[in-house]
Amino acid sequence: MIHLGLVVNPTAGSGRGTEAGRRAHDLLQSRGHKVEDLSAATLAQATDQARAAAVQGLDALVVVGGDGMVHLGVNVAAGTGLPLGIIAAGTGNDIARTLALPRGDVAASVATLEHGLLDGPRRVDAVRVGSPEHAAHEWYLGVLSCGFDAAINARANEMAWPRGAGRYVRALLAELGRFRPYGYRVTLDDAVWESAGSLVAVANTAWFGGGFQIAPDAHVDDGLLDVVVAGPFTKPGIVKIFPGITRGRHLSHPAVQVLRSRTVLIEPLTDLGPPPPVAFADGERVGPLPLRVAVDPGALSVLC
Numbered sequence: 001m002i003h004l005g006l007v008v009n010p011t012a013g014s015g016r017g018t019e020a021g022r023r024a025h026d027l028l029q030s031r032g033h034k035v036e037d038l039s040a041a042t043l044a045q046a047t048d049q050a051r052a053a054a055v056q057g058l059d060a061l062v063v064v065g066g067d068g069m070v071h072l073g074v075n076v077a078a079g080t081g082l083p084l085g086i087i088a089a090g091t092g093n094d095i096a097r098t099l100a101l102p103r104g105d106v107a108a109s110v111a112t113l114e115h116g117l118l119d120g121p122r123r124v125d126a127v128r129v130g131s132p133e134h135a136a137h138e139w140y141l142g143v144l145s146c147g148f149d150a151a152i153n154a155r156a157n158e159m160a161w162p163r164g165a166g167r168y169v170r171a172l173l174a175e176l177g178r179f180r181p182y183g184y185r186v187t188l189d190d191a192v193w194e195s196a197g198s199l200v201a202v203a204n205t206a207w208f209g210g211g212f213q214i215a216p217d218a219h220v221d222d223g224l225l226d227v228v229v230a231g232p233f234t235k236p237g238i239v240k241i242f243p244g245i246t247r248g249r250h251l252s253h254p255a256v257q258v259l260r261s262r263t264v265l266i267e268p269l270t271d272l273g274p275p276p277p278v279a280f281a282d283g284e285r286v287g288p289l290p291l292r293v294a295v296d297p298g299a300l301s302v303l304c
Contacts, residue, residue: 001032001033001034002032002033002034002059002060002117003033003034003036003057003058003059004028004033004034004035004036004058004059004060004061004062004085005036005038005050005053005054005058005060005061005062006021006024006025006028006035006036006037006038006039006062006063006064007038007039007046007049007050007061007062007063007064007069007072007073008020008021008024008025008037008039008063008064008065008069009021009039009043009063009064009065009066009068009069009089009090010039012064012065012066012068012069012089012090012091016089017064017065017089017090020064020065020087020089020106021039021064021089023106023107024062024064024087024106024109024110025037027106027107027110028062028110028113031110031114036053036058038050038053043068043072046072047072047075047076050072050073050076051076054076054077054080054082058082059083059117060082060083060084060085060113060117060303061073061076061077061082061083061084061085062084062085062086062087062113062303063084063085063086063087064087064089065087065088065089065090066088066089066090066091066092066093066283067090067092067093067094067095067142067282067283067284068090068282068283068284069090070084070086070095070096070141070142070282071140071141071281071282071283071284073086074126074139074140074141074282074300075138075139077300077301078126078139078296078299078300079126079139079296079299079300081301082301083116083117083121083301083302083303084121084300084301084302084303085113085116085302085303086099086101086109086113086302086303086304087106087109087110087113088101088102088103088104088109089104089106091167091210092208092209092210092211092283093210094142094143094205094207094208094209094210094211095141095142095205095282097207097211098142098205098206098207098220099122099124099220099302099304100304101304112303112304113303115303115304116302116303116304117303121301121302121303121304122221122301122302122303122304123221123298123300123301123302124141124220124221124298124300124302125204125220125221125222125223125295125296125297125298125299125300126139126140126141126204126295126296126299126300127139127140127141127144127202127204127225127281127293127294127295127296128293128294128295128296129144129279129281129286129291129292129293129294130291130292131287131290131291131292132265132290132291132292138281138286139299139300140204140281140282140284140286141204141205141220141282141300142203142204142205142207142208142281142282142283143201143202143203143204143205143207143208143214143215143281143282144201144202144203144279144280144281144286144291144293145199145200145201145208145279145280145281146200146201146202146266146276146277146278146279146280146289146291147182147197147198147199147200147201147230147276147277148175148179148182148198148199148238148277149199149201149208149209149214150276150277150278150279150280151175151179151277152168152171152172152175152209153168153171153209153280153283154277154278154280154285155171155174155175156168156170156171156209157283159171166210167210168209168210168212169242169243172238172239172242176235176238176239179198179235179238180273180274181196181197181198181231181232181233181272181273182196182197182198182268182272182273182274182275182276182277183195183196183197183268183269183270183271183272183273183274183275183276184196184197184200184229184266184267184268184269184272184273184276185265185266185267185268185269186200186227186229186259186264186265186266186267187264187265187266187267188227188259188260188261188263188264189261189262189263190261191259191261193229193257193259194269194272195229195231195232195272196231196232196272196273197229197230197231197232197273198230198231198232198233198238199228199229199230199256200227200228200229200230200266200276201214201215201227201228202225202226202227202228202264202266202293203215203218203225203226203227203228204218204220204225204226204295205218205220206218206248208283209245209283211246212245212246213245213246213247213248214228214245214248215228215248215258216248216251217258221297221298223262223295223297224260224261224262224295225260225261225262225264225293225295226258226259226260227258227259227260227261227264228251228256228257228258229256229257229259230250230253230255230256230257231255231256232255232273233255241253241256262294262295263292263293263294263295264292264293264294265290265291265292265293266279266289266290266291266292266293267289267290268289268290275288275289276289279291
């Protein structure tokens, strides 16, 4: 009997997470698996319960929800060998999109998960991020945002409507009035980018924000990070370039570059502009700059 830990976000998918979690539990149990519900009132409590269960012995951890739940799962499973199963039931589901997993279909997700249990998981890269002054870090799988994109993310997290990418468009308009280009120093393996800037995103996957293709050539298993940097844009310039991110068209703008590196140090450079906003990864708050980022090839096992 396979022992699965299950963590459900009941608020995922505009409140559809509870039903998705119940259906996932019933389907997995009917297939003969031992299912241990590790859900809790808060993400922090659920993380603690999942870690404790993993130490006691799980065959896999399964998360039900959006990218925030995947972030929880990555922070339990990365670097441990514990396989992670994803039942995508959120509004954005960018990581499920990256991994070609079913989205919004619990039965198909369970079938995919069981395929991974039978044939073995896929190894993908995970990313460590933390203060350069301390050894402590957390993990992420998708994209770290620490520019105007992070300010939009923070505002979007406060909004219940609309779903998906539309919420980020609404958040952009709300944040635009107080925008000024920030000051950055971005140190990579073999280059340094110093500039007033609008956006810095450290991508392990192509998508973020519910379908925005921030780094179209990023691959989750190539051992590299795609670092997207954008110089100072005016407010009208941001409004003009932002819609093109859904198809990766922003990369054709001369002020936008993609740099590749295994490690990245991102620091505020206040001589060039105000400090950048607090960083987010997989849509979850990480903290203020400076931050050191490093990819760990093959650190995560995913059932797919």
